[in-house]
Structures are given as C-alpha cells and as structure tokens.
Amino acid sequence: MPEKTSTISGFYRLSIEERVKKLRAFADLSDDDVALLSAFGALDAETADRMIENVVGSYAFPLGLATNFQINGQDYLIPMALEEPSVVAAASNAARMTRKTGGFKASSTDPVMIGQIQVTDIPDMKAAQDTVLEQKENLLKVANAQDPVLVKFGGGARDLQLRQLETMMGPMLILHLLVDARDAMGANAVNTMCEALAPLIEELTKGKVYLRILSNLAEYRRARAEALFSAKDLGGPHVVEGILKAYAFAQADPYRCATHNKGIMNGIDAVLLATGQDFRAVEAGAHTYAATQDGGYQSLTHYEKTPEGDLRATIELPMAVGLVGGATRTHPVARLCVKILGVKTATELAQIIVSVGLAQNVAALRALSQEGIQAGHMKLHARNVAIAAGAFEGEVDQVAQKMIAEKRVRFDAAQEILAEMRKKKV
Ligand code: MEV
Numbered sequence: 119m120p121e122k123t124s125t126i127s128g129f130y131r132l133s134i135e136e137r138v139k140k141l142r143a144f145a146d147l148s149d150d151d152v153a154l155l156s157a158f159g160a161l162d163a164e165t166a167d168r169m170i171e172n173v174v175g176s177y178a179f180p181l182g183l184a185t186n187f188q189i190n191g192q193d194y195l196i197p198m199a200l201e202e203p204s205v206v207a208a209a210s211n212a213a214r215m216t217r218k219t220g221g222f223k224a225s226s227t228d229p230v231m232i233g234q235i236q237v238t239d240i241p242d243m244k245a246a247q248d249t250v251l252e253q254k255e256n257l258l259k260v261a262n263a264q265d266p267v268l269v270k271f272g273g274g275a276r277d278l279q280l281r282q283l284e285t286m287m288g289p290m291l292i293l294h295l296l297v298d299a300r301d302a303m304g305a306n307a308v309n310t311m312c313e314a315l316a317p318l319i320e321e322l323t324k325g326k327v328y329l330r331i332l333s334n335l336a337e338y339r340r341a342r343a344e345a346l347f348s349a350k351d352l353g354g355p356h357v358v359e360g361i362l363k364a365y366a367f368a369q370a371d372p373y374r375c376a377t378h379n380k381g382i383m384n385g386i387d388a389v390l391l392a393t394g395q396d397f398r399a400v401e402a403g404a405h406t407y408a409a410t411q412d413g414g415y416q417s418l419t420h421y422e423k424t425p426e427g428d429l430r431a432t433i434e435l436p437m438a439v440g441l442v443g444g445a446t447r448t449h450p451v452a453r454l455c456v457k458i459l460g461v462k463t464a465t466e467l468a469q470i471i472v473s474v475g476l477a478q479n480v481a482a483l484r485a486l487s488q489e490g491i492q493a494g495h496m497k498l499h500a501r502n503v504a505i506a507a508g509a510f511e512g513e514v515d516q517v518a519q520k521m522i523a524e525k526r527v528r529f530d531a532a533q534e535i536l537a538e539m540r541k542k543k544v
Contacts, residue, residue, distance in 0.1 A: 122144055124144075126140055129172055130171050130172050134163055134167055134173055134174060137172065137173070137174050138152055138155055138156070138174050138175075141155075141174055154175070155174055155175035156175070157175075158175065158176050159176060159178050160178075160450055160451045161176040161449060161450060161451065162450070163176075165448060165449070165450070168448070169445065169448055169449070179199045179200060179201055179391065180199070180200070180201065181197055181198070181199050181392060181451065181455075182197070182198050182199075182200075182206035182388075183195050183196065183197060183198070183206070183458075184196040184197075184198055184206050184209040184210045184213065184474060184477075185210045185213070185214075186210050186211075186213035186214040186216075186217060187209075187210075187213045187221070187222070187470070187473065187474070187477070188213070188216070188217055188220075188221030188222065189221060189222040189223075189224050189343070189469060189470055189473050190221075190222070190223060190224055190469070191221065194459055194460070194470055195458060195459075196209075196389060196459065196470060196474055197389070197392040197393070197455040197458050197459070198385070198388035198389055198392055198474070199388055199391040199392040199455075200384070200387065200388040200391065202384060203495060203498035203499065203502075204491070204494050204495050204498065205384045205385060205388060205478065206388075207494070208477075208478060208481035208482065208485070208494070209385050209474050209477045209478050209481065210477075211481055212347075212476075212477035212478070212480040212481040212484075213473075213477045215347050215348070215351040215352065215480075216345040216346065216347065216477075218348070218351070219345065219346040219347070219348060219428075220345075220346065221345065222343045222344070222345045222473040222476065222477075223343065223344050223345070224341065224342065224343040224344075224469035224470070224472065224473055225341075225342050225343075225469065226339075226340065226341040226342065226437070226465045226468050226469055227338060227339060227340050227341075228298055228338070228339070229273075229298060229299050229300060229301075229304070229339050229438075229464055229465060229468075230276060230296050230297065230298050230299070230336075230338040230339050231296075231297050231298075231299045231304040231305075231308050231332060231333075231336055231338075231339060231438060232294050232295070232296060232297075232308075232332065232333040232335070232336065232337070232338065233294070233295040233297060233308035233309065233311060233312040233330070233331070233332050233333070234292055234293070234294060234295075234312070234329065234330070234331060234332070234333050235292070235293040235295065235312050235315060235316060235319055235327060235329070235330050236290055236292055236327065236328045236329040236330075237290060237291040237292070237293065237319055237320070237323050237325040237326070237327050238287070238288065238290050238291075238325055238326050238327075238328060239288075239325050239326045240289070240290075240291055240323050240324065240325035241324055241325075242324075243282060243289060243291065246291055246322065246323035246324065246325060247280050247282075247291065249322045249323065250278070250280060250291075250293065250319065250322050250323060251278075251280065253318075253322055254278050257278055257315055257318060257319075258275045258276075258277075258278060260314060260315060260318060261274075261275035261295060261297070261311040261314065261315055262274045262275050262311075263314075264307070264310045264311050264314045265307045265310065265311065268297075268298075268299070268300060268302070268307050271300050271301070272298070272300060273297070273298040273299055273300035273302075273307075274297065274298060275295055275296070275297050275311060276296045276297065276298055277295075277296040278293060278294070278295055278296070279293070279294040279296065280292070280293060280294075281293075281294065291323060291325065293315075293319060294333075295308065295311055295312055295315065296338065297311060299339075299438075299440070299464075300464070301440060301441045301442050301463055301464040302440040302441075302442045302443055302464070303395070303396060303399070303438050303439060303440030303443070303444060303464075304332065304438065304440065305332050305396070305399070306443065308332040309330065309331055309332055312330035312331065312332075313330045315330070316330050334399045334402040334403045334406070334436075334438070335402075335403055335406045335407060335410070335436065336399075336403050336436035336437075336438040337407060337410075337436055339436055339437065339438055339468075340434055340435060340436050340437065341434070341435070341437040341465070341468035341469050341471065341472040342432065342433065342434040342469075342472065343432070343433050343434075343469060343472045343473040343475075343476050344430065344431065344432040344433075344476075345430075345431050345473075345476060345477075345480075346424070346428055346429070346430055346431075347428060347429040347430075347431060347480060348428045348429075349426075349427050349428050349429065352429060352484060353484070353488065355427055357484055357487070357488060358423055358427065358428065358429045360483070360484070360487025360488055361421060361429060361480070361483045361484060361487055362421055362422075362423060362429075363487060364378070364483040364486060364487045365378075365417060365419070365420070365421040365483065368416075368417045369413070369416060369417055372414065372415045375408070375415050375416065375417055376415070378417055378419075378479070378482075378483075379404065379405065379408055379417065379418050381478055381479055381482040382404075382418050382419060382433070382475040382476075382478055382479045383401060383404060383475070384478055384482075385474040385475045385477060385478030385479075386400065386404070386471050386472070386474060386475040386478075387400075387401065388474070389470065389471045389474050390439065390471065392451075392452065392455040393439070393446060393452055393455045393456055393459070393467065394444060394445030394446040394447075394448075394449045394452025394453075394455075394456075395439045395440070395444075395445075395446065396438070396444065399438055400436070400437060400438060400439070403435070403436035403437075403438060404418060404435050404436065407435050407436050408435075418433055418434070418435045418475070418479075419431060419432065419433045419475075419476055419479045419480075420432045420433075420434075429480075431476055431479070431480055432476070433472050433473075433475055433476040433479070434472070435472065435475075437468035437471060437472060439464050439467050439468050439471065440464050441456065441461065441463070441464050441467065496522055496527055497518070497522070499527060500517075500518035500519075500521045500522050500527045500532075501514055501515070501518045503518070503521065503527055503528065503529055503532050504517035504518045504521070504532050504536070506529060506532070507529055507532035507533045507536055508533070508536060509532065509536055513536065513539060516539065517532050517535050517536055517539070520535045521535065
C-alpha cells in the first residue's frame with residue numbers, strides 16, 4: 119500500500135469531481151459521504167469553486183429568524199446562521215421586551231477604516247514625519263486615485279495620521295490612512311491604497327516599508343444601540359439587580375468578561391455569517407476594542423438602572439460590514455438574507471447587528487442571573503439527544519420531556535425511554 123500523502127500536485131487545478139475522487143481515496147469515503155459533499159445545496163458548486171480554493175463541497179448551517187426587532191422605528195426579521203441552540207430564541211425574547219419602550223435606538227459613525235503602513239529603518243524620524251505631513255494632501259490624492267468609484271460614491275481617503283512605535287526591532291513610524299469605505303467593508307480599497315502609497319512613503323522617509331494592510335481595530339467605524347427594558351417585563355426588580363451584578367462582574371474580571379462578550383458575539387456573528395460578512399474581522403475588532411478600553415478588557419455592553427428602576431442597556435463596538443463586494447454579493451443565501459433585512463446601507467446593517475448583540479446579552483444575563491441557562495438549553499439539547507438515540511418525529515418530544523422530567527438528559531436514558539415507549543405501544 120503506498121503511504122498516504124497530503125501533497126497532491128496541482129490539486130487546485132482539478133475539477134471538484136476530481137478533487138473529491140482524490141479525497142475519497144485519501145480518507146476512505148463511502149458513496150454516502152461523497153453524495154453529501156456533492157449535494158452543495160443553496161450554494162452551487164460553480165459559485166463555491168470561485169469563492170475559495172480547493173473546493174470539495176459546501177457546508178450548511180441552520181438559518182433562523184430573530185423576531186420582534188424594532189430598530190429606529192422600523193421592524194426587521196433578522197436572519198441568523200449558527201449552530202448553537204437558544205441564541206435565536208433569546209434574541210427574539212429580549213427584542214420583544216423592548217417593543218413597548220420604543221425598540222432599539224441605533225446610530226453609527228461614518229464608515230471610516232484604518233489602513234496601516236509600517237516604516238522601519240528611518241535615519242531621521244523627525245525629518246521623516248515632517249516630510250510626510252508636508253506631503254499629506256498629495257498622498258491622499260494618490261490614495262484616492264486608486265479607487266475613483268469609491269470617491270464617486272462619496273468615500274475615499276480622508277486623513278493620514280502618524281504614530282511612532284518603540285518595538286523590539288527598533289523604532290518604527292506607523293502611518294494610519296483613514297478611508298471612508300461607504301457601503302464596502304473596505305479591506306480591498308484600503309489595502310490597495312496602502313500598497314500604492316508605500317513607494318512614495320519610502321522615498322519621503324528614506325526608510326523601508328514592510329506591512330501595508332488594513333487594521334481590524336476599526337475604532338472610527340463604530341455602531342451603537344440602546345434600549346430600555348422595564349423591570350416588570352424583565353421579571354421584577356431582582357432581575358434588574360441580577361443583570362447589574364452580572365455586568366459588574368464582567369467589568370471587574372476578564373475571565374467572566376470573555377464569556378460575557380462571547381455571548382454578545384453569538385448574536386453578532388450569526389447575523390454576520392447570514393449576510394456573508396467577514397466575521398473574523400468583526401470578532402478581532404470587537405475583542406481588541408474591548409481590550410483597549412480604560413480598565414483593561416471590558417464589556418461591549420453597558421448597563422444602568424434608571425430612576426424608575428428599569429434597565430437601560432447600551433452597546434458600542436467597531437462594526438466593519440459591507441454590502442458591496444465579497445460573499446454578501448456572491449453567496450446566494452447571503453444575498454437573500456440582505457433582501458430579508460431590506461437594508462440599503464452598510465451602516466444600517468451595522469446598527470441591526472449591534473442591536474442583536476445587545477438583545478443577546480440582555481437575554482443571557484437575565485437567564486444566567488436567575489434560573490441559569492441550562493433549563494433553556496436542555497429543551498433543545500434533549501430533543502437532539504432523543505433524535506440521536508433513534509427517536510422518530512412522533513416520539514422526539516415525548517422522549518425529550520421524559521428525560522428533562524427525570525433530570526437525566528443522556529443518550530443511554532433516551533435509548534431506555536424509547537425502548538420502553540415502543541414496548542408499551544406493541
Ligand atoms: C453561551 O454561548 C453564551 C453565554 O455563556 C454568554 C454569557 O455567559 O454571558 C451564555
């Protein structure tokens with residue numbers, strides 16, 4: 119038997135079928151496995167093959183709809199793609215509570231992204247900085263010449279800022295090119311501009327440029343949302359107190375805050391994924407933003423009790439999302455999700471996304487500070503365990519309910535209950 123090798127020359131040049139054939143031999147796949155890969159679903163093979171390299175299939179997630187959202191006076195049904203139970207229900211629940219108090223009020227800054235140019239080995243730092251600043255207008259012109267379409271739509275390079283860094287490899291001058299990306303996420307435009315400026319920057323600084331790349335800490339491109347939750351709708355003053363205590367815990371402790379912010383990202387990532395956004399970029403920006411606040415790593419949401427004893431909740435974070443280019447345009451389901459949302463601008467999408475993050479956090483803190491989240495989780499989990507144990511549609515709920523009642527949501531328990539149920543039927 120020849121030894122297995124993961125080096126397959128020209129793999130990327132093969133057709134999808136040929137790649138699957140190679141994979142089949144490598145991983146000993148069955149006909150059913152191959153059929154699963156070949157199904158592709160809503161994302162057709164040709165589109166998938168154009169999106170990334172070495173495609174052998176596509177990967178589906180459940181797509182749910184969060185209900186009850188009213189943002190800036192407008193109602194939205196919000197598509198969420200994720201694998202975790204309870205998230206869609208939690209967001210919908212929290213959103214329902216805000217309807218009587220006016221829904222979510224959301225806003226955003228201009229969609230300004232930062233591009234970084236790293237200049238090293240500068241013989242005279244002061245002279246280099248002065249020269250770059252003198253040439254600022256010209257450099258912005260050169261940057262804008264790279265993307266006349268963006269400029270036509272009202273975007274483009276806006277400013278150039280300088281930062282001096284002391285690093286383990288010596289002093290560096292870091293240029294920040296601020297670019298209004300309008301309805302694009304902006305990575306392509308910003309990277310192209312930074313690369314175009316690099317030779318000029320080397321000439322002006324007499325230094326050496328290495329990196330020319332967008333920063334995911336998009337601190338100028340933030341979205342914000344707030345909502346009022348009445349103590350009554352939350353379940354009483356003790357729930358407001360519980361949420362405030364949970365918030366205080368997160369603000370004081372990075373171990374808790376990581377999980378607190380993870381819950382926010384449960385909501386945010388699901389909408390990002392559904393609408394074909396670069397969710398890694400937003401994740402990176404969110405956590406770095408949280409880490410660069412006064413007091414170290416902090417919550418992305420904030421809470422206060424109103425004089426009436428209700429809960430005012432706010433969220434603010436960088437939100438680099440786009441409606442032009444990328445998977446938002448190429449992925450048919452992402453396109454459909456944008457249509458479901460009916461959004462016309464990237465800033466509107468950003469405002470929806472942070473509202474979902476806020477709803478998610480309120481729901482999580484409410485559950486965590488009261489009955490805990492397992493009760494809610496268990497319902498769906500028990501159904502999944504029942505299905506895994508072989509329950510058919512008419513049996514699933516009964517098996518799940520019995521496992522919950524007996525407080526043993528386990529595969530072996532499901533099998534036992536199922537066997538008993540079936541015995542009784544015959
Ligand atoms: C689980 O995916 C998310 C939570 O852990 C968030 C939180 O603890 O705030 C419930």
